[in-house]
Structure formats: structure tokens, C-alpha cells
Amino acid sequence: MKTISKLISGITLALACTAASATVINFDSLVAPGSYGPTSGSGFTDSGFVFSSNMDVVDVSPTGGWWSSGVGSGHSGKFAALNNFYGNMVMTQAGGGTFSVQDLxxxxxxxxLTSVTIEGLLNGAVTDSYSLTFSSPWTNAVLNFSAVDTLRINTNGTFLVDDIQVNGSNAIPEPATAALLGLGLAGLGLARRRSV
Structure with a gap:
């Protein structure tokens, strides 16, 4: 039984260490409360990632100004990114290279009510795609895109995005994967118990 306990502890520690290395882009350090920017209409860089020129960061807290109407606040903190000049959001890593996107x-x-298709691209080719429709409150898109050099959110509408988790482990295991892992661990426990 100690072997199973050590195995479970090792898996938990490995998952915790992988998740701890993730970066969450939350836009909370770029602008002053009650304002927008940082440089309206020219894009921006946050946490080592470059956002397209149609993107702004806005204070969507209840005291943030007229643009916060109907939002309530950022998913975390006061700020979120807005495709203020309409069109698709494009995000790349500063200096190039590949990255993973777990969720946003x-x-x-x-x-x-807004519909989007979120795409992960590598060298200009779409490698991952996820479509959804949302309104308010905040809706989580679990992507688990890996080895992409561009994240693109395609839409004809206007949307806010917050808490983009990059370069971590899968955000939430698919139910089948979690069930299979659970059955495997239970089987190991049963086998160990029978051999004792």
C-alpha cells in the first residue's frame, strides 16, 4: 500500500510542479484604474506576449467607466483585454517561438451574445480550433493547445478576454482521461492488496 501511496504522491507533485510553471495573462498591471490603454489602437505586450493593434486593456470594474456596463468586472482583478477596434485578436510570443495555451x-x-472560433496556428497553418458562443458572465474556454506560435480569436463581434493561461499543463483533464487514470490507480491498489 505504501507503493501506491508514493505513486499517487509523485503524480500529484508532478502535476503541481507543471501547473505552477504556467503564466496567467490577466492584464492587471498595464493601465491605471478607470482608464484604458496602454496605447489605444497600437496593440500591447503583456507577460512576454504581443497582442494585435485592435486590442486594448480596459478597466471593467464597477468603477471603471462606461465601458464596464454589463460586465461586472474582469474575470480576476479589474482589467481585461477588449478588441476595441473590432476584428480578430492575434497573440504571439515576443521574440517568436512556440507556446501552449491551456484556457482563457x-x-x-x-x-x-458573441460567437468566436479560437485557433492555434503553427507556421501559418491552423493546428487546433475551438468554437463557442457566450455572453455574460465570464465563460471559460478550455483549449489545451500545444506547440503553437499564434493564438487567434476570430469573430465579427466585440469581446473581452481575461486570464489566458499559457505554458502550463492541461487546464482540466478530459473526463475520459480522468476516469481512465482513476481506474488505473484503483486497479493498482486492488492488485497490490491482493498480493499482500
Whole structure:
């Protein structure tokens, strides 16, 4: 039984260490409360990632100004990124290279119903794709994209995005994967118990 306990502890520690290395882009350090920017209409860089020129960071807290109407606040903190000049959001790593995207949170601009297709690209080719429709409150998109050099959110609407988790482990295991892992561990426990 000690072997099973050590195995479970090792798996838990490995998962915790992998998740701890993730970066969560939350846009909370770029602008002053009650404002937008940092440089309206020219894009920005946050946490080592470059966002396209149609993106701004806005204070969506209840005291953030008229643009916070219908939002409530950022998914975490006061700020979120907004495709302020419409069109698709494009995110790349500063200096190039590949990265992974585990998940992100979306909100329709002032509660509007919005449809998007989120794509992971590598060398210009789409390698991963995920479509959803959302409004308000914040909706989680679990992507688990790996080895992409571009994240693109395609839409005809206006949306807010917050808490983009990059370069970590899979955000949430698929139910079948979690069930299979559980059955495997239970089987190991049963086998160990029978051999004792």
C-alpha cells in the first residue's frame, strides 16, 4: 500500500510542479484604474506576449467607466483585454517561438451574445480550433493547445478576454482521461492488496 501511496504522491507533485510553471495573462498591471490603454489602437505586450493593434486593456470594474456596463468586472482583478477596434485578436510570443495555451475566459462586450472560433496556428497553418458562443458572465474556454506560435480569436463581434493561461499543463483533464487514470490507480491498489 505504501507503493501506491508514493505513486499517487509523485503524480500529484508532478502535476503541481507543471501547473505552477504556467503564466496567467490577466492584464492587471498595464493601465491605471478607470482608464484604458496602454496605447489605444497600437496593440500591447503583456507577460512576454504581443497582442494585435485592435486590442486594448480596459478597466471593467464597477468603477471603471462606461465601458464596464454589463460586465461586472474582469474575470480576476479589474482589467481585461477588449478588441476595441473590432476584428480578430492575434497573440504571439515576443521574440517568436512556440507556446501552449491551456484556457482563457471570455465575456460578450456589455453582455452581448458573441460567437468566436479560437485557433492555434503553427507556421501559418491552423493546428487546433475551438468554437463557442457566450455572453455574460465570464465563460471559460478550455483549449489545451500545444506547440503553437499564434493564438487567434476570430469573430465579427466585440469581446473581452481575461486570464489566458499559457505554458502550463492541461487546464482540466478530459473526463475520459480522468476516469481512465482513476481506474488505473484503483486497479493498482486492488492488485497490490491482493498480493499482500
Amino acid at each position: 475566459w471570455l465575456n460578450g462586450w456589455q453582455g452581448a
